Amino acid sequence: MTNKINSTIKNVPFIRNDQYNFIQFQIKNLVHAHLTTQDQGVLNALKLSSLDKIYTLLPNINESQKALLNKVVSIEKDYQAESFLSELKYYVTPFKNITEKTITKLFPKAKKLKGPPLEEIDFKEISYLGWYDIRSERKFLIVDYNGKLKGIQGSFQENNKGICSLCNHHEDIGLFMSKVKAGKETYTNRGNYICSDSHRCNQNLILLDGLNKFVELLRK
Numbered sequence: 001m002t003n004k005i006n007s008t009i010k011n012v013p014f015i016r017n018d019q020y021n022f023i024q025f026q027i028k029n030l031v032h033a034h035l036t037t038q039d040q041g042v043l044n045a046l047k048l049s050s051l052d053k054i055y056t057l058l059p060n061i062n063e064s065q066k067a068l069l070n071k072v073v074s075i076e077k078d079y080q081a082e083s084f085l086s087e088l089k090y091y092v093t094p095f096k097n098i099t100e101k102t103i104t105k106l107f108p109k110a111k112k113l114k115g116p117p118l119e120e121i122d123f124k125e126i127s128y129l130g131w132y133d134i135r136s137e138r139k140f141l142i143v144d145y146n147g148k149l150k151g152i153q154g155s156f157q158e159n160n161k162g163i164c165s166l167c168n169h170h171e172d173i174g175l176f177m178s179k180v181k182a183g184k185e186t187y188t189n190r191g192n193y194i195c196s197d198s199h200r201c202n203q204n205l206i207l208l209d210g211l212n213k214f215v216e217l218l219r220k
């Protein structure tokens with residue numbers, strides 16, 4: 001009985017998608033280091049610094065969560081990384097639930113807006129939901145800003161390769177521009193370059209800074 005309770009507590013999700021990606025990034029670095037150097041001093045230093053970065057990222061974790069994350073230092077090979085990451089995935093908090101109704105509510109003026117195929121989306125793998133609507137030729141984003149869902153829409157001009165302002169990676173990007181209320185009856189256009197492929201962007205995200213800045217830039 002006690003064991004059952006303990007394991008229930010232990011299995012409560014405690015990391016977000018971006019934090020999962022951050023940990024994955026640290027682990028990939030470690031695996032790569034094991035391929036390129038035999039120097040135990042270097043490897044040990046790297047292990048400790050990776051773990052330190054993860055602890056800094058998650059300052060409020062409990063002992064069992066710490067014990068789980070400590071496994072990072074024993075990862076040397078790809079298959080170990082994969083097995084750990086699939087275990088860790090269990091502890092990822094999914095993005096807030098989004099239904100067709102949520103989409104209609106967040107974009108009341110977008111008539112007959114077709115959302116993305118929600119049943120195909122793994123909500124544990126997103127920090128925001130983004131899709132391009134061919135009919136209106138606009139890009140739509142749903143973000144969780146300060147604990148509340150917010151809808152952002154804008155024109156999207158496909159560009160070339162460049163740095164995405166959300167994930168900070170070099171990807172296929174486009175210019176997202178949104179009409180923002182500047183005064184009582186005046187509007188101004190604001191925007192930035194973001195990934196064309198929002199799924200990829202979500203996999204790249206290891207920090208929410210870019211996403212939050214983007215939302216603030218477009219805030220009315």
Ligand SMILES: [Zn+2]
Nearest residue numbers: 164167195201
């Ligand atoms: Zn991106």
